[in-house]
Amino acid sequence: MALRYCPRCMRTQEDPLQCTHCGYVSETYQAPVYALPIGTEVGPFTAGIVLGTSRQAICYAAMDTRTGKLVLLEELFPPAAVKREGKNVVQANPEARWADAVERFAGTEKTDRKAQPMAVLRENQTAYRVYEADLVEGQAPEDLAEALLDQPVRFRDEGGEPLFSINALPILPLPPETAFTGGTAATEKKPKRGGLIAALVIILLALAGIAAWKLGWFHAL
Numbered sequence: 001m002a003l004r005y006c007p008r009c010m011r012t013q014e015d016p017l018q019c020t021h022c023g024y025v026s027e028t029y030q031a032p033v034y035a036l037p038i039g040t041e042v043g044p045f046t047a048g049i050v051l052g053t054s055r056q057a058i059c060y061a062a063m064d065t066r067t068g069k070l071v072l073l074e075e076l077f078p079p080a081a082v083k084r085e086g087k088n089v090v091q092a093n094p095e096a097r098w099a100d101a102v103e104r105f106a107g108t109e110k111t112d113r114k115a116q117p118m119a120v121l122r123e124n125q126t127a128y129r130v131y132e133a134d135l136v137e138g139q140a141p142e143d144l145a146e147a148l149l150d151q152p153v154r155f156r157d158e159g160g161e162p163l164f165s166i167n168a169l170p171i172l173p174l175p176p177e178t179a180f181t182g183g184t185a186a187t188e189k190k191p192k193r194g195g196l197i198a199a200l201v202i203i204l205l206a207l208a209g210i211a212a213w214k215l216g217w218f219h220a221l
């Protein structure tokens with residue numbers, strides 16, 4: 001008989017109804033309709049349940065079939081820009097630069113994120129970033145996924161400007177006439193500056209008074 005694995009913690013499971021390790025109950029699991037089904041192979045990784053979603057990606061529990069270990073499999077899937085066709089992710093928003101986004105997400109260049117992926121893959125017409133999932137006692141895999149998804153992958157150009165927004169669409173430069181010029185925040189600073197000047201004048205007057213007193217000018221009056 002083939003071994004069964006829990007699709008949430010990836011440990012062997014004797015009870016088909018409830019995982020004896022993490023308590024996962026398959027009957028209550030509801031995947032987003034656009035998620036890959038449990039058991040889908042992506043490179044050497046086998047997807048389990050969806051641990052979390054963001055505007056940029058879906059994070060699955062997955063097994064590294066080479067080691068049997070639980071990993072986080074992050075699939076680039078911004079629901080505002082794409083849709084699922086079979087296993088493939090295809091562009092649904094005509095303004096999305098999907099091919100660019102996939103290229104960047106699967107790239108090895110540095111992103112804003114602190115954690116480094118153990119693997120990056122390109123499959124199903126999208127890209128995947130795979131992260132180690134070392135759970136400490138009592139920690140839920142969903143917590144790891146949340147921490148990962150809370151830090152969307154933003155790529156920066158050499159000048160430090162972000163190239164991709166939170167939903168993986170590239171941020172296009174604004175035409176000059178609609179570019180942000182500071183708005184009301186800049187004009188609100190003026191009264192504050194006036195207050196600062198007034199305070200400086202008061203301090204200078206006080207210092208001048210002390211100096212005059214020390215020099216004995218007041219005695220002469």
Ligand SMILES: [Zn+2]
Pocket residue numbers: 006007008009010011019020021022023024
């Ligand atoms: Zn489990």
